[in-house]
Amino acid sequence: xxxxxxxxxxxxxxxxxxxxxxGRARVDQLITSGQLPAVEIDGVRFIPRAAVEAxxxxxxxxxxxxxxxxxxxx
Numbered sequence: 205x206x207x208x209x210x211x212x213x214x215x216x217x218x219x220x221x222x223x224x225x226x227g228r229a230r231v232d233q234l235i236t237s238g239q240l241p242a243v244e245i246d247g248v249r250f251i252p253r254a255a256v257e258a259x260x261x262x263x264x265x266x267x268x269x270x271x272x273x274x275x276x277x278x
Contacts, residue, residue: 215253220251240255
């Protein structure tokens with residue numbers, strides 16, 4: 205028997221992507237890199253809602269910052 209999770213506390217990656225304003229691939233990158241926690245049950249990923257809400261509130265950015273500019277002429 206598979207463990208059950210409280211769907212009020214966990215969301216699917218597609219929902220996380222919508223809440224964060226990023227694509228599903230970016231959410232997968234965040235999970236793979238360990239920047240966004242996730243659990244997998246029967247091959248289905250779930251992300252703690254609190255982690256997504258914290259990231260969406262700006263406490264942990266979902267997108268990398270701007271790249272430094274190269275000096276002119278070089």
